[in-house]
Structure formats: C-alpha cells, structure tokens
Amino acid sequence: MSEKPGDSRIGTAxxxxxxxxxxDNDGKKLTTNTGLHxxxxxxxxxxxxxxxxxxxxxxxREKMTHxxxxxxxxxxxxxxxxxxxxxxxxxxxxxxxxxxxxLQNPEKETPVFVRFxxxxxxxxxxxxxxxxxxxxxxxxxxxxxxDLVGNNIPVFFIQDAMKFPDFIHAVKPEPHNEIPQAxxxxxxxxxxxxMNTETAHMVMxxxxxxxxxxxxxxxxxxGVHTFRxxxxxxxxxFVKFHWKPVLGVHSMVWDEVQKLGGKDPDxxxxxxxxxxxxxxxxxFELGVQLLEEEDEFKFGFDVLDPxxxxxxxxxxxxxxxxxxxNRNTDNFFAETEQIAFHPGHLVKGIDFTNDPLLQxxxxxxxxxxxxxxxxxxxxxxxxxxxxCPVHNNQRDGMHRMTxxxxxxxxxxxxxxxxxxxxxxDGYRHYQEKVDGxxxxxxxxxxxxxxxxxxxxxxxxxxxxxxxxxxxxxFELGKVKDKVIRxxxxxxxxxxxxxxxxxxxxxxxxxPPLEAKGTDGTExxxxxxxxxxxxxxxPALSMMNSVKTARTRKVAVLAGDGFCGPEVRATMDxxxxxxxxxxxxxxxxxxxxxxxxxxxxxxxxFLTSDSVLFDAIYVAxxxxxxxxxxxxxxxxxxxxxxxxxxxxxxxxxxxxxxxxLQLAGLPAAGPGLISGGDDFGKALTEAxxxxxxxxRSC
Numbered sequence: 001m002s003e004k005p006g007d008s009r010i011g012t013a014x015x016x017x018x019x020x021x022x023x024d025n026d027g028k029k030l031t032t033n034t035g036l037h038x039x040x041x042x043x044x045x046x047x048x049x050x051x052x053x054x055x056x057x058x059x060x061r062e063k064m065t066h067x068x069x070x071x072x073x074x075x076x077x078x079x080x081x082x083x084x085x086x087x088x089x090x091x092x093x094x095x096x097x098x099x100x101x102x103l104q105n106p107e108k109e110t111p112v113f114v115r116f117x118x119x120x121x122x123x124x125x126x127x128x129x130x131x132x133x134x135x136x137x138x139x140x141x142x143x144x145x146x147d148l149v150g151n152n153i154p155v156f157f158i159q160d161a162m163k164f165p166d167f168i169h170a171v172k173p174e175p176h177n178e179i180p181q182a183x184x185x186x187x188x189x190x191x192x193x194x195m196n197t198e199t200a201h202m203v204m205x206x207x208x209x210x211x212x213x214x215x216x217x218x219x220x221x222x223g224v225h226t227f228r229x230x231x232x233x234x235x236x237x238f239v240k241f242h243w244k245p246v247l248g249v250h251s252m253v254w255d256e257v258q259k260l261g262g263k264d265p266d267x268x269x270x271x272x273x274x275x276x277x278x279x280x281x282x283x284f285e286l287g288v289q290l291l292e293e294e295d296e297f298k299f300g301f302d303v304l305d306p307x308x309x310x311x312x313x314x315x316x317x318x319x320x321x322x323x324x325x326n327r328n329t330d331n332f333f334a335e336t337e338q339i340a341f342h343p344g345h346l347v348k349g350i351d352f353t354n355d356p357l358l359q360x361x362x363x364x365x366x367x368x369x370x371x372x373x374x375x376x377x378x379x380x381x382x383x384x385x386x387x388c389p390v391h392n393n394q395r396d397g398m399h400r401m402t403x404x405x406x407x408x409x410x411x412x413x414x415x416x417x418x419x420x421x422x423x424x425d426g427y428r429h430y431q432e433k434v435d436g437x438x439x440x441x442x443x444x445x446x447x448x449x450x451x452x453x454x455x456x457x458x459x460x461x462x463x464x465x466x467x468x469x470x471x472x473x474f475e476l477g478k479v480k481d482k483v484i485r486x487x488x489x490x491x492x493x494x495x496x497x498x499x500x501x502x503x504x505x506x507x508x509x510x511p512p513l514e515a516k517g518t519d520g521t522e523x524x525x526x527x528x529x530x531x532x533x534x535x536x537x538p539a540l541s542m543m544n545s546v547k548t549a550r551t552r553k554v555a556v557l558a559g560d561g562f563c564g565p566e567v568r569a570t571m572d573x574x575x576x577x578x579x580x581x582x583x584x585x586x587x588x589x590x591x592x593x594x595x596x597x598x599x600x601x602x603x604x605f606l607t608s609d610s611v612l613f614d615a616i617y618v619a620x621x622x623x624x625x626x627x628x629x630x631x632x633x634x635x636x637x638x639x640x641x642x643x644x645x646x647x648x649x650x651x652x653x654x655x656x657x658x659x660l661q662l663a664g665l666p667a668a669g670p671g672l673i674s675g676g677d678d679f680g681k682a683l684t685e686a687x688x689x690x691x692x693x694x695r696s697c
Contacts, residue, residue, distance in 0.1 A: 032062055040440040044162045044356055048436020049443040050304065053161070053359035060162050064360065067165035068368035075372065077168055078134045080125050080182070081117035082216070082269035083336035084276060086325035088112050088139060088286070094320060097237060097290060098229040099349030102141045103320065111140040112323060113383065115339055116216040116272070119151075120171050121182025126265035128257040129182040130211045130471070135221030135243060136341045137323070140387040145379075147345040148241055149365075153210055154222040154309045157193075157202040159446050161360015167192060167199075185478035194487035198446075200453040200495060201307050207471035208456075209251035209464060209542060214614075214690075215271045217282035217551065218250040225343070225358040226303050228351040228430055229290065236430050238296065238303055238353065240310055242287035242317050248546030250690050254470065256611050256644050263609045271551075273328055280551045280578070282325045287317035300531025301452065302445035306357040308452055312539040313528040335383045340369045351430045356442075374399050391420040450494040451533040457496050459540040463693040469499060473506035485509050549688040550578030555613040555641075557584055557634060558601070561623025564593030566651055566679075570617060573680025579687055581617065584608050586631055594621055605633035610640035615647040615687040622655050635663035645695055647686035649673040670694035 030038045038059055045057035053060070070076050087109040094103040102110040117134035118125065133152040138145055157167050169175075170192035171184050180186055184206065193199045205211070213219035221243030229239045252260070260267050275282060289310050291303060301308040329335040342365040343358060352358060369378045375398030378384055390402075393409045408416045460468065472492070476485050489509045493500035497511075504511040528535045538544050554574055558567065571581045585591060585601035593599060610616070616638060618625065628634040641648055642665055650656035653667045653674045660667055667674065671692030673683045686692070 032059055033066070042162060043160055043440040043442050044360060045438060045440055046354075046356065046436075047434050047438060049439060049441050050302075050354055050445070051434050051436050052354045053356060053363075054438065055363075060360065061363065063165055064161065064364050065367055067168070068364055069371045071372075073372050073374075074123055076368065077119050078115075078117040078136075079123045080121045080127070081115045081134065081336060082127075082272060083113060083115040083329055083332075083339065084272060084282070084325040085327040085329070086112050086114065086281070086323055088137075088321060088323045090286075090321035091319070094229075095231065097231055097239075097288075099232050100141075100146070100229075100347050101143045101349075102139055102146070102347070103349070111387065112325075113138045113140075113335070113339060114323070114325060115336060115341070116268075118182065120184065125182035126261040127268035128212070128252065128260045128265070130184065130206070130254070130257070131182065132206065132211065133213060133216070133219060135219070137221075137243075138339065138341060138345075138384075139347075141347055142388055143347045144388055145345050145384070145386050146347045146350070147341045147343060148223055149341045149343050149361075150221055150223045150241065150243075152213060152219040152221055153202065153205045154220075154224060154240075154242075155202050155205065155452075156224055156306045156357060157199045158196065158357065159198050159305060159307055160356040160442065161358075161364065162356075163196065164357070164360060164364070167196075185475040187479050187481050187484060190476060190479050190488055191481070191484050194484060194491050197449045197491060197494075198307050200449050200491065201456065204453045204456045204468065204495065207468050207475065208460070209253075209467050210249075211471075212251045212254065212257050213268070214250040214252055215275075215551075216268055217272065217275060217284075218245055218247050220244060220249055221284065225306055225355045226353045228353060229288075230349050230351055230430055236293060236351070238291040238293065239350075240289040242289070243284040243323070244287055244317070244319065246283040246285065246322075246546070247548055247550055248690075249542050250545065251542060253644050253691075254467070254474070259609070259611045263611055267612070272325075275551055276325060276328050278580070284323045285319045286321045286323060287319045289315045289317055291315055300529070300533035301448070302443060304353055304355045305446050306355055307446075307449070311455070311528055311532045311537045313537055314530070314532050334381075338373060338378075338381050339383045340365075340373055340378045340381070342366060342369075346427065348427050354432075377401060393420070448533070453492075453495045455532075455534060455537060456540055457499060458534075459536045459538065461541055461543045463696060464541060464543065465499075466696070469502045472499070472503045476503060476507045476509075479507075482508070547688050547690055548578065549574070549684050552579045552614040552687050553612070554579050554581045554615045554617055554687060555584045555603075555608070555610070555637070556581050556617050556619055557628055557637065558591055558599060558619035558621075559585055559624040559627035560592050561621050561627070562591060562593050562599060563620035563624070563651075564595035564597035564599075566620040567593065567599065568597070570619075570649075570651070570680045570683065573684055574617075574687070577684045577688070579615075579684065582613075584637070586627070591624075594623065605631065605637065610637045610646075611644070613641070613646075614690075615683075616641045616649070617683060618648070618650040618656055618659065620651040620655060625655050625659050629658040629662050632662070634659060638663040638665055642695070645671065645691035645693055647671045647673060647683065647689065647692065649679070649683035649686065651675060651679050 044053045044060045090103045115136045118131040135152050136149045138147050170188045174188050223241030227239050228236045230236045344362045377397050377399050380401040395409045412418050476488050479485050485507050486509045489500050489504045490512050493512045501511040574581045583601045584603040587604050588601050591599045673686050
C-alpha cells in the first residue's frame with residue numbers, strides 16, 4: 001500500500017532513516033568525540049589550582065575547537081558589530097610601569113580600529129537588545145598590533161574557559177526551534193545560571209541598565225581580565241584596563257529599547273556613524289588599575305578571578321590617555337567584518353596572568369579565525385595587517401597575500417645568514433614561577449559567588465534597583481519551567497532578600513524563608529569593606545556619571561506659524577551646547593514662521609518616533625501648536641517621551657495647554673521646562689541631565 005500525504009507512517013519512515021544519525025543524550029555519560037568517557041567538564045587542566053592552562057588538555061581543546069567552528073563565516077559570538085577608525089594618545093609616559101611603546105610619547109598618535117558589538121544575537125539582530133556589549137580595540141603600534149579585547153561590563157559569567165561553550169550554547173536561541181533571537185529571557189539561559197552560581201555577579205550587571213547603553217559612545221569598556229605591566233627593569237605589576245567615555249555612562253529604559261528594536265534596529269550603529277560624520281567624535285579615556293605583586297592576596301577576592309572586579313575606591317583608576325574615533329569605514333565587510341582580534345596580540349611591556357578564562361581565550365581566538373577568515377593568513381587582510389614590517393618563516397596556506405623571496409623558510413639557517421633572526425630586544429614572557437600538580441580543579445579563592453553581586457546591588461540607586469528588579473521579573477517571567485524560576489529566586493536571595501522577594505512576587509515563585517543576602521538598605525552610602533567584598537562602591541552607579549548635552553538629539557515639534565525668534569534662539573542654545581535639534585512636523589518640507597522665516601522639517605510623525613530622540617522641544621506659536629494639537633501623533637510623541645523620563649520644553653505654558661491636555665501631561669514637573677528669559681539655557685540643562693527619574697517616585 002503506497003504512502004499518501006498525511007499518512008502517519010511517513011514520519012515514522014523518516015525517523016527510521018535518520019535514526020543512525022540521531023543522538024539522545026538523556027541519561028548518558030559524557031564522552032569526547034572519539035568516545036572516551038570524561039571525568040571532568042568544569043575545569044581546564046592546570047599546573048596547580050591557580051596555574052596556567054596546559055596545552056595537553058585535549059578535552060578542552062576539542063571542546064573549544066568544535067565551538068569555535070560552529071558558525072561559518074559569521075562570528076559565533078559578537079556577530080552584530082560596528083566599527084570605526086581613530087587614534088590614541090597617552091597623556092604622559094608610562095615608562096615607570098611598562099615598556100609598551102604606544103604608552104610612552106604624548107606626541108605620538110597611534111592608529112586604532114574599534115569594534116563594538118552585542119554578544120548573543122546574529123548579524124541580523126537589533127542593536128538595542130539587553131546584552132553585554134563587546135568593546136575591542138586594535139592598536140597599530142610601531143612594535144606590532146596590540147589588541148585589547150573586552151566588554152562594557154568589567155566581569156564575566158564564568159571563571160574557566162572550559163565552560164565558555166556551555167554558557168554560549170545556553171544563551172543562544174534554543175537549538176530545537178532557534179528561538180529566541182538575541183535574548184536571554186528563556187529557559188536554557190536561566191537553567192545555566194542557576195546551575196552555575198559563579199554567574200551571579202555578571203547576571204546582576206546584565207539585568208541592570210548597563211546592558212541597555214544609550215549609545216556606544218556612552219558606555220564604559222573593560223579589559224575584564226587581569227594582565228601584567230612590565231617595565232624595562234623587569235618589574236611587573238598587575239593591571240586592569242578601563243575605557244571611560246567622555247560623554248559619561250548613560251542608558252535607555254526597557255520599554256524604549258523594545259520599541260527601538262522595531263523602529264530602528266540599527267539605532268546605535270547609526271548614532272555612531274552620524275556622530276563621526278558630524279565631527280562629534282566619540283572619545284574614551286584609557287584608565288588603568290595597578291596592583292603591586294606583593295599585594296596580590298591583600299583582598300577578599302582573588303585578583304585573577306574574572307567574575308570579580310577591583311573596586312575603584314580601593315584600587316583607583318589612573319587616567320593615562322585618550323582614544324578618539326574620527327573616521328568611519330569605507331567598506332563594512334572588508335573592515336568591520338574581517339577584523340580579527342586576539343587577546344594574545346601583545347607588545348613588549350604587557351603580558352598575561354593565569355586567569356583561567358583568559359588562558360582559554362588565548363587558544364580560542366586563533367582557532368576561530370581559521371574557519372571564519374579562511375585559513376592562517378588572516379593577519380594579511382588589510383584591516384588586520386600591522387603597520388610595522390613583518391618577517392618570519394611562515395609560508396603558504398589559504399589566501400596567502402605575501403610574496404616571500406629567498407630560498408630559506410626555517411630557523412636556524414646558514415644560507416641566508418640565519419635570517420630572519422631573533423632579536424635580543426624582542427618580546428620575552430614574564431618569568432613567573434609555576435609550582436603545582438597537574439589538576440582539573442578551581443582554587444578555593446574563586447568559590448565566593450555572591451559577595452560582589454551583593455556589592456553591586458548595594459551600590460545602586462533606588463531607581464537602578466527598581467530597573468534591576470523589573471528586568472529579573474521580565475526575564476524569569478518568560479521562563480516556562482517553574483523549577484528554574486524557583487531556583488533563580490533561591491539563588492539571588494543570597495544577593496538580597498528584597499530582590500528575591502520582589503522577583504518571586506511577580507513570577508509565581510515562593511520567597512525563601514531564610515537567605516544570606518542583605519536587604520539592600522543597610523549598605524546604602526556605606527563605606528567599602530577593606531577586602532572589597534561588602535559595603536557600596538559609588539563608582540558602580542551610573543547616577544554618578546558625567547552629564548552633558550553633547551550629541552543629544554532633540555525633536556523640535558513645529559508647524560506653520562511657529563514663533564521664529566523663539567525657535568531660532570532655542571535651537572541656537574541647544575547647538576551651542578553640542579545638542580542636535582531636528583524638526584519634526586506633520587509632513588516633510590519647509591515650514592513658515594510667524595515672521596516669515598523658513599524651517600526645514602527633516603522628519604514627519606510617520607517617519608520618526610519619540611524613542612529616536614533624547615528630548616522634545618515644542619516650538620512656540622499658537623498657530624503652530626494649534627495645528628499639532630489636532631494630530632494625535634504629536635500627543636503620542638509627548639506621552640512616550642514623558643514615560644521615558646526625557647526632558648520636554650515649551651516656552652509658553654498657556655500656548656502649549658491644548659497639546660498638553662491632548663497628551664494628558666502636566667504643565668509643570670521634573671524635566672518639564674517652560675517660560676522664563678533663560679528658557680534655552682534651562683532646556684539645555686534638562687537635556688544634559690539625561691533622564692528625570694523623579695517622575696517615577
């Protein structure tokens with residue numbers, strides 16, 4: 001009997017056909033790809049519990065190699081990125097601490113290329129999702145390329161690179177249906193989090209507003225890992241790297257980023273492109289935290305633990321130079337997409353530590369470029385090519401671009417006079433003593449998973465805490481498995497009882513009766529514990545950041561009959577402060593003022609939206625406002641800006657009343673600027689404040 005469409009036996013036959021290739025892991029023991037049973041999958045093989053990762057760890061290398069090659073040619077992580085060119089200048093010589101040439105001469109401009117990115121989403125995902133942001137810088141120094149490859153958050157989810165494939169598999173779309181895209185609000189991510197409590201600190205950052213940056217130019221960057229500076233006398237110090245945005249650290253709100261994902265999924269890359277084209281060059285100051293080797297064990301945390309930060313109140317950040325991004329790419333694929341970063345691209349005076357996550361990255365980055373960029377010659381692609389000469393015995397391979405002359409390609413040789421020869425002044429690794437058994441373990445000093453998570457919570461303002469609670473409630477509210485939801489409540493009760501109780505209340509879970517966490521109130525304004533594990537760190541709150549109107553976009557709502565003198569004066573005041581006023585009206589074209597002056601409408605209510613701007617100025621003029629008050633879209637523009645805590649200005653409350661009534665907004669309140677001789681100045685100051693959170697109280 002022949003099979004017909006819809007016959008249930010068709011599915012059965014197909015399953016039988018695929019059966020030899022189908023693997024069910026339920027209840028099975030873990031093996032390598034060659035079938036060897038594995039006893040350990042949590043820790044890489046090290047020389048001592050705090051020692052370096054060993055190349056002989058075949059299980060780690062197999063696991064990481066497979067992971068590195070899971071996407072071709074798209075990056076497995078950080079696929080959605082945007083890049084720009086610029087330069088770096090050190091403020092004063094750092095010779096006391098490091099031999100690195102680009103940190104010596106304040107007159108020297110070192111070319112750089114920077115790539116910003118999200119982590120979880122594919123190339124086609126939105127810019128504005130809740131996610132960590134990559135912050136990778138390639139310095140084209142006279143001594144070779146140096147890559148500082150980090151994120152906009154100073155810690156990471158895991159402590160050992162062995163677990164990196166597991167973490168990414170958990171946060172990526174679930175494999176059976178490829179859902180959800182670019183989001184952590186699903187079962188597998190939170191299952192991983194609650195089964196691996198070392199994630200607690202990073203998850204607190206990811207649920208904070210740090211994961212919703214206003215723009216690439218308004219987020220910090222961090223090297224994450226602990227590195228070493230080494231000076232010409234061979235003295236070493238531990239160092240952590242920071243990028244501090246000159247515009248300050250600012251975020252968006254959750255409702256805003258969700259809408260932006262539909263209104264303009266390219267919002268952040270567009271903002272940076274336009275800023276550079278307009279001459280508003282993004283600037284970041286480079287800061288370093290330096291720690292003497294003899295102080296390595298001075299604190300309550302392990303300085304090599306990538307899930308821990310060094311509180312700035314205990315180890316201050318020294319600002320040493322500035323990076324300016326002043327040129328956009330000519331071709332996105334050739335530059336931004338083909339650039340290859342690697343934490344192992346070093347220069348003299350900088351070296352590694354035994355941070356086990358960093359140790360694994362040193363293997364992974366080269367390995368992943370082999371498939372992503374088509375072979376071992378990726379450093380010959382123009383965007384990756386050093387600006388200093390390259391001489392070695394590496395030959396051939398896919399996509400070789402160098403034509404090497406001569407008969408020798410080996411060391412040592414006599415035919416070419418042993419050229420190229422090693423340089424006595426070349427790079428030498430720091431001679432650290434390593435002593436210990438070959439083990440697959442983690443140091444006991446890495447086992448505190450909650451203290452700095454609580455430190456972060458206690459350092460937040462009440463507004464920031466409310467946003468963190470809301471983020472947890474949303475994310476865990478999307479988790480279908482009630483057991484995972486309850487485990488998350490129990491886990492974060494170790495951070496804050498209040499946090500756990502508010503999460504539980506929203507997701508149908510039971511608040512734990514007992515918890516080790518604080519209630520998040522007794523530490524408010526408290527001093528930092530000498531061990532860096534309790535109290536509060538004001539440096540962690542974005543409320544303490546720089547505030548400026550520079551690069552802020554202000555929507556000027558206007559129609560025919562606007563008050564010409566007032567609008568010109570107000571827009572001039574905004575521009576003088578570095579803000580960018582842009583006219584939004586019922587339709588595109590030239591508007592006519594009450595004095596006959598023209599005003600070009602660059603946007604309409606159809607082509608634009610409140611979420612694309614940082615503030616709103618309602619142009620004066622009774623006729624203009626009367627026209628706007630007849631269009632509900634103008635009222636919706638104002639309502640949304642008000643809900644997102646943005647500044648709203650109108651020079652004459654009596655004129656604006658019809659539009660305010662339509663929008664249901666008060667004529668006075670936090671961030672609502674009206675009247676006065678210094679209206680332009682007052683509005684500019686309100687724009688610079690970023691948000692007016694008092695409205696939420």
